[in-house]
Amino acid sequence: MSPLLEVRDLRVHFDTEDGVVKAVDGVSFTLEKGKVLGIVGESGSGKSVTMLTVMGLSRASNARIGGEALFEGRNLLEASNEELRSVRGNDISMIFQDPLSSLHPFYKVGAQLVEAIQAHQNLSRAQARERAIEFLGLVGIPDPRARFDNYPHEFSGGMRQRAMIAMALVNEPQLLIADEPTTALDVTVQAQILELIGRLKDELGMAVIMITHDLGVVAEVTDDIAVMYAGRIVEEAATDELFHAPEHPYTWGLLQSIPRLDRPRDEPLVPIPGRPPSLINLPGGCSFHPRCPYVREAHRRIEPKLAPVPDSPKHRVACLLESETRKRLWQDLNAGKEPVEARADVMEGEEVT
Amino acid sequence: MTTYIIRRLLWVIVLLFFVSFITFMIFYLFPSADPAALRAGRQPNPELVEQIRHQLGLDKPWYVQYVDYMKGVFLHFDLGYSYQNNISVKTQIFQRLPATISLALGAAVVWLVIGIAVGTISAVRRRSLFDRVSMTGALVGISAPVYWLGLLALYLFANDIGRFKIFPGSGSYVPISQDPAKWFTSLIVPWFVLAAAFAAFYARLLRSNLIDVMSEDYIRTARAKGLSERRVVLRHGIRSAITPIVTAAGLDIGILLGGAILTESVFNIPGIGRLAFDSIQNSDLPMIQGTVLFGAFFIVMANLIVDILYAFIDPRVRY
Numbered sequence: 226m227s228p229l230l231e232v233r234d235l236r237v238h239f240d241t242e243d244g245v246v247k248a249v250d251g252v253s254f255t256l257e258k259g260k261v262l263g264i265v266g267e268s269g270s271g272k273s274v275t276m277l278t279v280m281g282l283s284r285a286s287n288a289r290i291g292g293e294a295l296f297e298g299r300n301l302l303e304a305s306n307e308e309l310r311s312v313r314g315n316d317i318s319m320i321f322q323d324p325l326s327s328l329h330p331f332y333k334v335g336a337q338l339v340e341a342i343q344a345h346q347n348l349s350r351a352q353a354r355e356r357a358i359e360f361l362g363l364v365g366i367p368d369p370r371a372r373f374d375n376y377p378h379e380f381s382g383g384m385r386q387r388a389m390i391a392m393a394l395v396n397e398p399q400l401l402i403a404d405e406p407t408t409a410l411d412v413t414v415q416a417q418i419l420e421l422i423g424r425l426k427d428e429l430g431m432a433v434i435m436i437t438h439d440l441g442v443v444a445e446v447t448d449d450i451a452v453m454y455a456g457r458i459v460e461e462a463a464t465d466e467l468f469h470a471p472e473h474p475y476t477w478g479l480l481q482s483i484p485r486l487d488r489p490r491d492e493p494l495v496p497i498p499g500r501p502p503s504l505i506n507l508p509g510g511c512s513f514h515p516r517c518p519y520v521r522e523a524h525r526r527i528e529p530k531l532a533p534v535p536d537s538p539k540h541r542v543a544c545l546l547e548s549e550t551r552k553r554l555w556q557d558l559n560a561g562k563e564p565v566e567a568r569a570d571v572m573e574g575e576e577v578t
Numbered sequence: 579m580t581t582y583i584i585r586r587l588l589w590v591i592v593l594l595f596f597v598s599f600i601t602f603m604i605f606y607l608f609p610s611a612d613p614a615a616l617r618a619g620r621q622p623n624p625e626l627v628e629q630i631r632h633q634l635g636l637d638k639p640w641y642v643q644y645v646d647y648m649k650g651v652f653l654h655f656d657l658g659y660s661y662q663n664n665i666s667v668k669t670q671i672f673q674r675l676p677a678t679i680s681l682a683l684g685a686a687v688v689w690l691v692i693g694i695a696v697g698t699i700s701a702v703r704r705r706s707l708f709d710r711v712s713m714t715g716a717l718v719g720i721s722a723p724v725y726w727l728g729l730l731a732l733y734l735f736a737n738d739i740g741r742f743k744i745f746p747g748s749g750s751y752v753p754i755s756q757d758p759a760k761w762f763t764s765l766i767v768p769w770f771v772l773a774a775a776f777a778a779f780y781a782r783l784l785r786s787n788l789i790d791v792m793s794e795d796y797i798r799t800a801r802a803k804g805l806s807e808r809r810v811v812l813r814h815g816i817r818s819a820i821t822p823i824v825t826a827a828g829l830d831i832g833i834l835l836g837g838a839i840l841t842e843s844v845f846n847i848p849g850i851g852r853l854a855f856d857s858i859q860n861s862d863l864p865m866i867q868g869t870v871l872f873g874a875f876f877i878v879m880a881n882l883i884v885d886i887l888y889a890f891i892d893p894r895v896r897y
Contacts, residue, residue, distance in 0.1 A: 280802060282798060282801055282802065306807070310804050310805075310806060311804060312804070313801065313802055313803065313804035314802060314803040314804030314805075315804055318802065319802040321795060321798065321799065323795060326794065326795040326796060327795040327796055327798070327799045328796055328799065329796040329799070329800070329814055329817075329818075330796070330818075330892070330893070330894060331817055331818060331891070331892060331893060332817075340803065340805070340813075341803040341804075344803055344804045344805050345804060376893045376894070378893070378894050389799075392799075392803070393802075
């Protein structure tokens with residue numbers, strides 16, 4: 226079976242006055258039908274731009290786009306605007322971070338759903354209206370018939386995101402891209418929205434790409450996770466494996482910076498030191514090296530390739546440390562050691578650079 | 579909503595009261611000439627001037643004159659009589675109103691059509707040749723004084739003094755009730771001349787608004803829904819970007835209904851603006867008061883209408 230979406234060596238560079246911003250720099254991944262992929266990374270890691278590019282929404286005059294994005298075998302990067310238009314909202318839908326600013330403030334919620342339906346389906350206004358009401362009900366909006374005529378500002382935050390989800394799903398897409406769908410919501414509502422996306426995925430049999438900076442959000446719902454850093458994927462694995470046997474120092478940092486129920490409660494959270502690099506002047510070698518506690522001199526020159534982990538071919542990582550060293554470092558970290566201690570223990574005798 | 583409108587209307591009355599008082603005081607504190615002497619004609623004898631002064635009530639203290647005037651306005655909607663020719667101010671203003679309305683509304687149509695079209699295309703094709711040329715043109719349009727533009731237009735196109743005798747010249751205005759076709763042709767040049775600066779301003783306003791709006795999240799949503807770019811711009815972009823245009827248009831039309839003094843003067847159109855201009859030259863207080871009150875009335879009403887319209891344009895606004 227061919228994958229639903231296959232992205233190959235995607236590059237998105239923006240020419241700006243300050244220089245070329247390499248927002249996405251060689252990203253590849255595949256997504257099978259009905260699966261959920263999480264793309265995790267900090268702000269500016271390129272996770273949103275990657276998906277916006279797949280949808281053709283980053284086509285600006287200063288954008289240079291390379292690579293392939295095969296959706297059901299068709300390269301969306303080469304599709305005409307009209308072809309893309311018929312894919313968007315129909316085969317691939319997208320929901321965004323802030324549902325208030327993502328809904329048009331001057332149109333009724335129902336009317337915005339009807340517009341989405343009529344963009345792709347040949348339905349009368351009355352039929353489209355019925356379908357919109359059906360989907361508003363499906364996403365758990367109480368009394369959808371009355372709510373149809375409300376404006377977005379008359380909805381609560383959670384309701385707005387439900388309405389956005391309903392609007393994204395009215396044409397029963399095969400792929401839903403959720404770009405930080407819970408970031409702007411209360412914690413209790415976050416869980417409801419994630420649960421809703423999980424349920425609808427099963428009911429409608431669609432695949433989901435969940436973009437987030439929060440590993441905690443994707444832990445429950447995803448099948449696979451790709452971790453992005455500075456425009457590249459640095460690690461990808463099945464969700465379970467990523468949480469239990471992470472290979473990349475950046476992933477370790479992410480995992481140690483979120484609270485976990487399966488860890489002792491008094492264990493301190495460890496932030497990742499430093500800041501994400503400038504995408505105009507990427508550090509040479511491994512782009513994570515300025516923030517990596519386990520950096521060696523050579524890592525500043527050699528670029529790591531995304532390669533399979535020895536005993537798990539679907540788990541891939543872009544790190545220059547030897548597999549054995551990485552395993553021991555993670556064991557130490559997992560045992561509660563600080564990164565400095567772990568380094569001293571595992572990489573003993575090596576010069577600290 | 580109803581209480582809001584009533585409250586606003588009461589404010590309109592208070593405001594007009596202030597406007598009339600200030601106009602009155604300016605006239606008394608800084609008199610341009612003695613109205614009675616002007617009325618008396620050339621080389622008047624003092625007795626005649628005194629007699630006229632008494633007839634017009636100018637010999638009474640200023641506050642008595644003001645109270646008398648306001649009584650007339652409030653109790654009988656009587657705006658008094660011209661010092662100059664005894665014509666009723668009210669009659670005179672209503673006679674002049676159609677010309678001003680023709681000029682203002684026609685110009686508004688011209689500048690809205692041009693401003694919105696140019697602003698939209700410039701915003702969508704930002705940095706294109708069209709954008710650069712039209713925005714430079716807009717800068718010229720905003721900077722050019724309307725009387726200069728009016729004289730230039732007459733010099734070029736008027737059928738009496740023009741280089742290309744295409745349009746009727748100055749003083750060709752005919753009321754629509756007399757001859758609609760001539761009314762229309764006589765107003766074409768004044769409409770465009772008056773509209774030029776407004777069109778330029780509106781094009782720039784809409785352009786910058788639309789550029790801002792097009793980077794909003796809900797525009798991205800509209801594109802993500804698979805709408806055509808045309809629909810994204812027209813239904814989602816302009817719908818939001820147009821709101822400040824509505825405000826500006828309401829206020830500008832309100833101001834112009836009070837008289838477009840310069841344009842009316844250049845093209846010799848007998849409107850409120852000309853009336854105001856002439857009455858100031860003649861120190862004709864009742865006529866000045868009348869035109870000022872009318873102008874103020876249009877402006878405050880335009881404000882009110884714009885605020886009410888806003889509630890319809892933006893569903894988030896409630897009164």
